[in-house]
Amino acid sequence: MSKDMTGAEMVIEALADQGVQHVFGYPGGAVLPIYDAIFQQEKVRHILVRHEQGAVHAAEGYARSTGKVGCVLVTSGPGATNAVTGLTDALCDSIPVVVITGQVPTHLIGNDAFQECDTVGITRPCTKHNYLVKSIDELPRVLHEAFHIAASGRPGPVVVDIPKDIQFAKGTYSKPREFAHQGYRPKLKGDLNRIKQAVELMARAKRPLFYTGGGIVNSGPNASTLLRELVKLTGFPITSTLMGLGAYQASDPQWLGMLGMHGTWEANWAMHDCDLMICIGARFDDRITGRLDAFSPGSTKIHVDIDPSSINKNVKVDVPIIGDCAHVLEDMVRLWRAGGVQADKKAMGEWWKQIEKWRARKSLAYRNSDKIIKPQYAIQRLYELTKDRDTYITTEVGQHQMWAAQFYGFQEPNRWMTSGGLGTMGYGLPAAIGVQLAHLKSLVVDIAGEASVLMNMQEMSTAVQHRLPVKIFVLNNQYMGMVRQWQELLHGGRYAESYTHSLPDFVKLAEAYHAVGIRCEKPGDLDGAIGEMIKVDRPVIFDCVVDQNENCFPMIPSGRAHNEMLLGDSGESVEDAITEEGKMLV
Amino acid sequence: MSSTSHYPAAPTAQGIETRTLSVIVDNEPGVLARVIGLFSGRGYNIDSLTVSETEHQKHLSRITIVTRGTPMVIEQIKNQLERLVPVHRVVDMTVSGPAIQRELAMVKVAGKGEPRVEALRLADAFRARVIDAGTESFIFEITGASEKIESFINLMLPLGLVEVSRTGIVAISRGPEGM
Ligand SMILES: Cc1cc2nc3c(=O)[nH]c(=O)nc-3n(C[C@H](O)[C@H](O)[C@H](O)COP(=O)(O)OP(=O)(O)OC[C@H]3O[C@@H](n4cnc5c(N)ncnc54)[C@H](O)[C@@H]3O)c2cc1C
Ligand SMILES: Cc1ncc(C[n+]2csc(CCOP(=O)(O)OP(=O)(O)O)c2C)c(N)n1
Ligand SMILES: [Mg+2]
Numbered sequence: 026m027s028k029d030m031t032g033a034e035m036v037i038e039a040l041a042d043q044g045v046q047h048v049f050g051y052p053g054g055a056v057l058p059i060y061d062a063i064f065q066q067e068k069v070r071h072i073l074v075r076h077e078q079g080a081v082h083a084a085e086g087y088a089r090s091t092g093k094v095g096c097v098l099v100t101s102g103p104g105a106t107n108a109v110t111g112l113t114d115a116l117c118d119s120i121p122v123v124v125i126t127g128q129v130p131t132h133l134i135g136n137d138a139f140q141e142c143d144t145v146g147i148t149r150p151c152t153k154h155n156y157l158v159k160s161i162d163e164l165p166r167v168l169h170e171a172f173h174i175a176a177s178g179r180p181g182p183v184v185v186d187i188p189k190d191i192q193f194a195k196g197t198y199s200k201p202r203e204f205a206h207q208g209y210r211p212k213l214k215g216d217l218n219r220i221k222q223a224v225e226l227m228a229r230a231k232r233p234l235f236y237t238g239g240g241i242v243n244s245g246p247n248a249s250t251l252l253r254e255l256v257k258l259t260g261f262p263i264t265s266t267l268m269g270l271g272a273y274q275a276s277d278p279q280w281l282g283m284l285g286m287h288g289t290w291e292a293n294w295a296m297h298d299c300d301l302m303i304c305i306g307a308r309f310d311d312r313i314t315g316r317l318d319a320f321s322p323g324s325t326k327i328h329v330d331i332d333p334s335s336i337n338k339n340v341k342v343d344v345p346i347i348g349d350c351a352h353v354l355e356d357m358v359r360l361w362r363a364g365g366v367q368a369d370k371k372a373m374g375e376w377w378k379q380i381e382k383w384r385a386r387k388s389l390a391y392r393n394s395d396k397i398i399k400p401q402y403a404i405q406r407l408y409e410l411t412k413d414r415d416t417y418i419t420t421e422v423g424q425h426q427m428w429a430a431q432f433y434g435f436q437e438p439n440r441w442m443t444s445g446g447l448g449t450m451g452y453g454l455p456a457a458i459g460v461q462l463a464h465l466k467s468l469v470v471d472i473a474g475e476a477s478v479l480m481n482m483q484e485m486s487t488a489v490q491h492r493l494p495v496k497i498f499v500l501n502n503q504y505m506g507m508v509r510q511w512q513e514l515l516h517g518g519r520y521a522e523s524y525t526h527s528l529p530d531f532v533k534l535a536e537a538y539h540a541v542g543i544r545c546e547k548p549g550d551l552d553g554a555i556g557e558m559i560k561v562d563r564p565v566i567f568d569c570v571v572d573q574n575e576n577c578f579p580m581i582p583s584g585r586a587h588n589e590m591l592l593g594d595s596g597e598s599v600e601d602a603i604t605e606e607g608k609m610l611v
Numbered sequence: 612m613s614s615t616s617h618y619p620a621a622p623t624a625q626g627i628e629t630r631t632l633s634v635i636v637d638n639e640p641g642v643l644a645r646v647i648g649l650f651s652g653r654g655y656n657i658d659s660l661t662v663s664e665t666e667h668q669k670h671l672s673r674i675t676i677v678t679r680g681t682p683m684v685i686e687q688i689k690n691q692l693e694r695l696v697p698v699h700r701v702v703d704m705t706v707s708g709p710a711i712q713r714e715l716a717m718v719k720v721a722g723k724g725e726p727r728v729e730a731l732r733l734a735d736a737f738r739a740r741v742i743d744a745g746t747e748s749f750i751f752e753i754t755g756a757s758e759k760i761e762s763f764i765n766l767m768l769p770l771g772l773v774e775v776s777r778t779g780i781v782a783i784s785r786g787p788e789g790m
Binding site for chain 1: 636683
């Protein structure tokens with residue numbers, strides 16, 4: 026079936042055919058024909074944001090919480106450049122988004138025309154792929170291909186730059202087809218011999234550990250189900266990265282908590298001491314490995330990843346398996362069952378005994394107070410009061426993000442949206458808007474820092490306009506707390522520019538946006554105030570005034586290895602903990 | 612302690628190797644920028660790079676890149692190249708079996724008298740062809756392995772070498788198979 030229509034109409038037609046129901050965007054001269062086409066139809070709904078960065082984060086939240094591709098429409102020049110942070114964020118965290126940018130007419134490209142920028146040049150390093158469409162004939166194919174590339178293999182952002190004359194031009198639209206790209210064919214099935222080898226190693230292991238990551242979430246809910254099955258079958262302990270939280274249920278005894286720089290004592294010690302590491306959909310990020318030469322020195326390493334470039338990038342592994350998590354996990358479960366394999370019972374007993382010793386260290390413990398709200402306590406209460414609801418959590422970046430990861434017990438995948446790889450302050454509010462749009466009836470909370478949330482505060486208008494009752498739970502410590510923590514550790518407590526001066530009154534700010542503001546300053550009032558926040562069917566800014574001096578522990582300081590974690594209640598002075606060389610690092 | 616980094620330590624333990632990679636790509640706008648951008652963005656070296664369309668019907672080009680790095684970095688370079696959507700295949704010509712590597716250079720030499728005669732004599736020994744000649748200058752065309760071209764240029768240096776234009780390396784594997 027093919028139809029004649031304008032380029033602008035093709036864009037809408039292609040979005041609809043790709044199952045896009047919502048597109049986040051901001052208009053401008055170079056996309057007016059597409060906006061005109063949006064105006065004249067009802068298949069695709071446009072969500073007007075207040076800044077193009079917000080549009081991309083909203084699309085990311087939408088994508089991560091649904092498993093679908095998020096979609097964005099922005100104008101040329103400043104519209105496109107404003108989207109760059111969002112694109113980079115999506116690239117770092119492997120989030121599928123398609124961003125359509127307007128461009129000056131083809132004959133003006135390269136002429137420094139009004140609102141011209143080299144969009145494909147600027148976005149080349151921060152997209153999985155990008156296109157400049159130079160003829161109406163290629164537009165339908167490019168649009169469909171963009172969605173295919175964004176969603177398949179290792180997901181990521183794709184930009185389609187469409188000059189204005191192409192939007193006006195008439196051509197023949199064609200529907201998406203099963204298409205085989207010549208060069209681009211991600212591998213889904215893992216090599217069966219390698220998987221067999223992995224299962225044999227698992228059966229023989231004495232101190233095994235699953236180390237899982239965002240790849241499980243990318244792979245889809247089935248991967249989580251299979252992971253849970255395999256973990257139960259084997260009886261092995263499991264830890265996960267920040268990006269993988271929720272893929273395995275946090276309430277289960279086999280769960281050791283998050284690992285890495287702010288991971289638990291038991292997760293990091295188990296990584297250090299294990300004899301078999303089974304890495305599935307994680308990428309040995311530097312927040313995980315710590316000092317490389319001391320990273321899990323005695324283990325045999327299995328690595329399952331869909332992207333060959335993730336394998337042997339930082340850490341040399343023994344059994345690389347290239348494939349999709351769900352596919353490989355399915356094979357692993359089948360082989361384990363078929364072989365009638367049993368884990369080494371005696372060794373596992375010893376291993377768990379050791380792990381329980383580490384766990385008994387209670388590394389997330391903090392000294393609570395009845396006078397001042399401790400940020401950890403605030404998250405714990407938020408968790409207790411929302412866990413039985415249909416809840417989604419997003420975050421900004423900083424201490425509050427780490428406390429959310431440590432203290433909010435995620436039970437399911439796709440419930441946790443955070444900026445991990447790029448660490449983009451200002452991610453959480455627009456992401457929450459995207460999540461809420463996809464789950465209108467659910468409770469969506471952005472666990473925020475007072476500094477981060479101001480970076481995209483303008484999106485409150487978006488939430489109010491589109492009746493998206495997101496809850497912004499601000500852990501207000503009046504500091505860029507994560508920066509303050511590093512200054513305390515590395516720079517002699519000289520808190521250069523990390524005090525967030527001249528903060529707005531968040532309650533009044535909420536009201537100025539026609540939203541609801543709530544302030545809470547006492548631990549005793551917290552439950553009631555959170556209850557009130559949940560009850561309100563409108564956007565809320567919750568100003569939770571917390572202890573200004575709290576630090577986030579455990580912490581593996583720069584220059585240290587997994588078994589050299591700092592704990593909050595450890596006697597060691599933090600100033601002594603970082604070596605001169607460590608100060609050079611971030 | 613050799614390294615106290617939260618970032619991967621520079622892999623000095625492994626030796627640096629030189630490799631020639633052949634890359635088959637879709638001949639579309641921007642493809643070379645993607646490849647070069649990958650190298651500059653990730654801090655990889657390019658010692659030599661050549662590119663030209665090789666299969667007009669299929670719109671395929673072949674890029675030959677000579678690069679340097681530790682084995683782990685070389686593996687990354689190959690994987691990162693393969694990740695680019697328009698890239699079809701990457702073959703490491705240095706390890707995939709015996710391969711032939713060639714380069715072409717045009718060498719301009721100016722001079723009179725004895726040096727001029729000497730330059731011609733050497734060109735003959737190197738099988739360099741004269742492709743342009745005047746009373747005061749020659750242009751030689753020479754093809755061969757890079758080392759051969761290198762030594763020819765060195766010999767021309769005292770004989771009135773004016774300038775050199777080189778193509779960079781192209782490579783192809785021996786035997787009946789293609790890549
Ligand atoms: C302030 C701050 C502190 C942080 N501290 C920590 C910390 O203490 N601990 C921590 O864990 N992180 C921390 N992070 C996050 C960290 O920077 C990384 O983002 C994170 O560790 C990466 O997670 P991942 O390895 O799961 O990889 P992801 O970025 O989620 O990558 C997923 C991997 O899976 C692969 N993949 C994708 N899809 C599939 C599929 N279908 N099948 C198979 N493989 C697939 C990809 O190729 C990739 O290799 C912190 C971030 C910030 C901002
Ligand atoms: C866009 C951006 N700029 C700067 C940083 C560096 N940075 C990381 S955390 C942080 C402080 C965040 O403060 P806040 O939002 O109040 O969170 P807190 O750590 O206090 O919980 C800063 C400035 C960043 N991650 N992103
Ligand atoms: Mg703060």
